[in-house]
Amino acid sequence: MKISGAQLVIKLLERQGITQIAGLPGGAALPLYDALPGSNIKHVLTRHEQGAGFIAEGMARVSGKAAVCFASSGPGATNLVTAIADAHLDSIPVIAITGQVPSSMLGTDAFQEIDTFGLMAPITKHNWLVRSAEELLEVIPAAFRIATSGRPGPVAIDIPKDVQNQIIEIDEFPAPGEAMPLPQPTLAQLKEMEAMIAKAERPMLMVGAGVIQSNSSEAVVALAEKLNIPAVSTFLGLSVFPHGHELHLGMLGMHGSKGNNIALEECDLLIGAGVRFDDRATGKISEFCPQAAVLHIEIDRSEIGKLKTPTLAVHADVGACIKALLANCEPQQRVEWVSRIKWLNENHGIPLPTKQDLSNPYSLIKTVAEIVGDNTNVHTDVGQHQMWTAQVYPFVRDRQWSSSGGLGTMGYGLPAAIGAALADPDRMALCISGDGSIMMNIQEIDTAVEHNLNVKVVVINNSRLGLVRQQQALFYQENFAAVNNKRTADFALMAQAMGANGFDLGKATDPLAMLTEALNTPGPVLINVPISEDEMVFPMVPPGAANKDLIEERKA
Amino acid sequence: MSDFSQCAILELKVNNHPGVMSHVCGLFARRAFNVEGILCMPMQDKKHSKIWLLVGEDQRLDQLTQQTLKLEDVLEISQHSSSHPVFAQMMEFVE
Ligand SMILES: Cc1ncc(C[n+]2csc(CCOP(=O)(O)OP(=O)(O)O)c2C)c(N)n1
Ligand SMILES: [Mg+2]
Numbered sequence: 234m235k236i237s238g239a240q241l242v243i244k245l246l247e248r249q250g251i252t253q254i255a256g257l258p259g260g261a262a263l264p265l266y267d268a269l270p271g272s273n274i275k276h277v278l279t280r281h282e283q284g285a286g287f288i289a290e291g292m293a294r295v296s297g298k299a300a301v302c303f304a305s306s307g308p309g310a311t312n313l314v315t316a317i318a319d320a321h322l323d324s325i326p327v328i329a330i331t332g333q334v335p336s337s338m339l340g341t342d343a344f345q346e347i348d349t350f351g352l353m354a355p356i357t358k359h360n361w362l363v364r365s366a367e368e369l370l371e372v373i374p375a376a377f378r379i380a381t382s383g384r385p386g387p388v389a390i391d392i393p394k395d396v397q398n399q400i401i402e403i404d405e406f407p408a409p410g411e412a413m414p415l416p417q418p419t420l421a422q423l424k425e426m427e428a429m430i431a432k433a434e435r436p437m438l439m440v441g442a443g444v445i446q447s448n449s450s451e452a453v454v455a456l457a458e459k460l461n462i463p464a465v466s467t468f469l470g471l472s473v474f475p476h477g478h479e480l481h482l483g484m485l486g487m488h489g490s491k492g493n494n495i496a497l498e499e500c501d502l503l504i505g506a507g508v509r510f511d512d513r514a515t516g517k518i519s520e521f522c523p524q525a526a527v528l529h530i531e532i533d534r535s536e537i538g539k540l541k542t543p544t545l546a547v548h549a550d551v552g553a554c555i556k557a558l559l560a561n562c563e564p565q566q567r568v569e570w571v572s573r574i575k576w577l578n579e580n581h582g583i584p585l586p587t588k589q590d591l592s593n594p595y596s597l598i599k600t601v602a603e604i605v606g607d608n609t610n611v612h613t614d615v616g617q618h619q620m621w622t623a624q625v626y627p628f629v630r631d632r633q634w635s636s637s638g639g640l641g642t643m644g645y646g647l648p649a650a651i652g653a654a655l656a657d658p659d660r661m662a663l664c665i666s667g668d669g670s671i672m673m674n675i676q677e678i679d680t681a682v683e684h685n686l687n688v689k690v691v692v693i694n695n696s697r698l699g700l701v702r703q704q705q706a707l708f709y710q711e712n713f714a715a716v717n718n719k720r721t722a723d724f725a726l727m728a729q730a731m732g733a734n735g736f737d738l739g740k741a742t743d744p745l746a747m748l749t750e751a752l753n754t755p756g757p758v759l760i761n762v763p764i765s766e767d768e769m770v771f772p773m774v775p776p777g778a779a780n781k782d783l784i785e786e787r788k789a
Numbered sequence: 790m791s792d793f794s795q796c797a798i799l800e801l802k803v804n805n806h807p808g809v810m811s812h813v814c815g816l817f818a819r820r821a822f823n824v825e826g827i828l829c830m831p832m833q834d835k836k837h838s839k840i841w842l843l844v845g846e847d848q849r850l851d852q853l854t855q856q857t858l859k860l861e862d863v864l865e866i867s868q869h870s871s872s873h874p875v876f877a878q879m880m881e882f883v884e
Contacts, residue, residue, distance in 0.1 A: 354812055355819050359861040362808065379861060535855035 234404075238366035239264035239397040242330065243272045245373040249409045251301050253655050255279055255288035259305025261345060262332030264397035266303075277655065277684065280676035282309050284648040286316020287674070289327045291652020291662075294635040295610055297446070299326040299380045300652070306333045307345030310352065310391070315642060318356040320387040322639025323469060324442065326380035327387040329353070333362070335395040353389035360389040366399040374410030381412040384533040385446060415447075415532060415550035422547050423557050429528055429545060430460060430562065433502035435570045437525070438464035439485065439514075440473045442638075443507015443532060447552030450631040453506065454478065456559045461567040462504070463574040465493050467514050468623060470507070472634040476627035479575060483583065486514035487774045488620045492577030494772075494780045497522050499573075505529045507551040510540040511639065516780035530554050583624045591744045592764050594621045594693055598665065600745070601691055602627050604752045609661045610653040612636060614646035614670030617699040620770040622665050644673030647690060651677055654686035661687050668694040668721045675727060681757040682732040689752055690728075690759040694739075695766045696721050703769050704776075707784065728759035739763040793843065793871040796825060797850060800869060801840040804862040805831050812860050813840055822853050826876050837864070843876045 236244070242265060246254070255277040258266040269276055279285040285302040292300035304313045310331045320327040334343040350362040359379050361372050369392075376388045418426075430436055444453050450473040457464050457480050464474055465485040474481035482493040497503070503525040508514070515521040518540055529536075529543035530551050537546045547554060583595070590596045598621055602609075607629045613619040613636045628634055635653060637645040650662035671692050681688045702716040725735030734754050738761065741747035751760045772783040803809045810829055817824050826843035844850065850868075857863055 350808060351811065354808075354815050358859075360808075364807070375861075533859075535852065535859060539852055 235400050235402055237264065237268070237397065238369055238392065238399045238401070239268040241366060241369050241401075242373060242392070242397070243268045243274065244406060245369065246301060247273050248406060249373070249377050250298070253277060253292065254301045254303055255285035255652070256303025257282050257285055257305070257309060258303070259309045259332065259345070261306035261334055261394050262303060262309070264394060265330070265332060265392070276303075277680065279648070279680050281674065282312035283316050283644065284651075284674050284677040284680065286313045286327065286329065287319070287645055287648035288652035288655070290316060290320050290325050290645075291612070291635060291649030292656035293320075293325045293327055294649070295632055295653040296656045297632065299328055299377055300656070301328045301330060304329070304331050305345070306331060306349065307347045310347060310349040314352055314356065317353060317387050317389060319637050319640040319642045319645060321356045323637065324384050324386050324446070326385040328376050328380055329387065329389040331389065331391050332397065333391045333393040336364070336393045337395065339393065349389070349391040353391070356387070357389045358386040360391070362391045363393070363396050366396055366401045369396075370403065370407050374407050377410035378413065383413070383415065384443070415553070416548060418547055418549040418554045418557060422549070423554070423561065425545055426528060426547065426554065426558060427562055429502060429526065430462070430504070430558070431565065433526075434567070435500045436460075436462045436502040436504060437496060437500035438462050439467065439503055439505045439508050440464055440470040441467040441506065441508030442469035443551045444470060444473050444555070445631045447507065447532070447550055449552035449555045452552065452555045452559050456555055456562070459559065460562055460565045461571050463496065463571065465489070465497065467508050467511065468636070469638045471623060472628040472631045475629050479578070480571070482574065482578060484623050486516065486780065487776075488624060488770050488772065489780070490582050490624075491772055491783065491785060492581030494783060495581060496574060496577055498524070498781055500525050503527050505531070505541070506555065507531065509533075509536045515541070516774050517778055520779035520781065585625065589745070591738060591748065591762065594618065594764055594768055595625050597693065597762060597764070598622055598625055599627075600748065601663070601665070601752065604749055605661055605663055605689070608659070609633070609663050610635060610650070610657060612646045612650040612653065612662065612664045614664070614666040615641045615643045615700075616667040616670055617695070617703060617768070617770050618665050618667045618693040620700070621693075624770075643670040646670060647674050647688070648677045650688050650690070651681050651686055654681070654688050655684070658687070661689060664688065664690045666690055666692050667699060668692060668696060668718050668724070669698045671724065672722070675724075678728055678733050678757060678759065679731040685756050687755070688757045692724050692759065692761045694721060694724070694761050694763050695768060697766045699766065699768075700770070702766065703773070706769070707773065707787070708775065724759055724761045728757070733757040733759055735759050735761070737761045793876060795846055796843050796871045797846040798869040798871065798873045798875065799842040799844060799854070800867045801842070801857070801863055802865040803838050803840055804864065805836055805838045806862055809838065809862045810840070812862060813857065816856055816860065817842070817844070817853065820853060820856065822847070822849060826879070828875065828879060841875050846871070
């Protein structure tokens, strides 16, 4: 059969099971867009390519499957870059496909020509500049294989316009690309791990996104229960342990609870499962878990020993290791250690206000969670609102939590929530945002309205770039510079201008009633919630300090 | 002749694709690892190339090797000591 490069791309994406693509067209992507109508793929037109990248991330995080975004050459591609970098640092399988100027014009500074290959190389697992339509037969399946194999991550495919237009003759389509089998633990490794855990008096699990990726959240919780091993979660490992689990001490690191930090100081074995020992989690790494032997189970060989030298390293699928340990290990009690953990949780957890007060961020987040219930996927932007949410949101299942961890990208929340609403339409997509972050991609409310998505945005509005202000307050003698959004826009009105429902709790006589009504209003909704600029995220470990040197609260 | 005694020599077998050199060199550059010398030639089969890297013998070398092995187009890496003649012979063309 005869087929053009562009038609081939769409056909191969369909065969990979892709049903929705977020993107925005332009000159160099015209043939691709010409091939879209009539396909089984629904295209979601965004208002900015960064939104398309984050929508793909949101779809991939909630579904665990690779997701695709499209952009044109030049500014289209550069607008994607931040989202692809975000996916790279958080290991999310996103496939970015960009149009490029015709091959004959490459290297001539042609209109909207940019070195997309060069831009994408450092922020992808692999990327291509496609030289002929035949190459697509290999590249598209390879893109899915690479994005989803081992530790997942983004890939980028740059396709010159003439390659999109080139007609080739093919007999059959190549097989769809699939994730490669994962390395398994050896029997000897399993025995060593078992012995190490059996011997430990005060073991501690540190669970990361690798656990979610390997579909072993339930097995990890079961293992913790069977062997009485308490656990802490990395920022991206939140939602592995259901909220309130008595062995779970919440998120570790810069904004972890004091009890969590004390437990890590005291543990004699740290089991890092699908983690990369990021500095926001470990603090000053030379002082992290000073008494502990380290067992590191990780699928990415290059993470082993990169930052923390393990006592025992197992380069294998975390899920396979955990499930084997669960099956083989004898139950253990560890009465003293478990009661110590309970005491730490009760006495040094995140202090919550005792009565409901919607101008208190913790109380607000808890109340929102209660109203929306468990059938909700939770997203945030970046800032204090993100850390408050990470500290206290009552997660009940993995993949319920989606936030920009490694890159910490303001503007992630709303488009990612749109992605979740598209990929998991039976659940509400909640986005907890800030007055600074929401402005970075607020235009995507228009996209949510176009598709009438169940997206609810709660803007925790301190009229400040709060997390930056917090650092200026604590470490720069309150020399507040460029953190004041005092004249913030009327966000509720902005939402209304785009056709969504907008609510402002600052104007409510009964804020709880308004919040309840807003969260029960169908379709896209934005709720502005004013809070004081003096609210802080505590505890806080000063950047570069050891976790044990956390600041518990602000001294007057 | 220059002194390579503080150096190690890496021999990479890679796919002979456009862009492979930039993936390899970019990786070393962005991980702040100095590369003293580079040599790249297609192999006889034309499908593969050999890249030789002269690098500092630093404690991060294993980490860099692991990162390099993750590159899709890098098929094999072996490490040689500074006494390997490849760069010593090249010196003829740079002095
Ligand atoms: C794109 C981007 N630019 C700058 C920053 C640095 N930064 C981190 S938090 C923050 C403030 C966020 O303000 P807001 O969204 O209002 O959240 P708040 O901390 O007030 O809850 C800034 C500027 C960032 N993380 N991302
Ligand atoms: Mg703010």
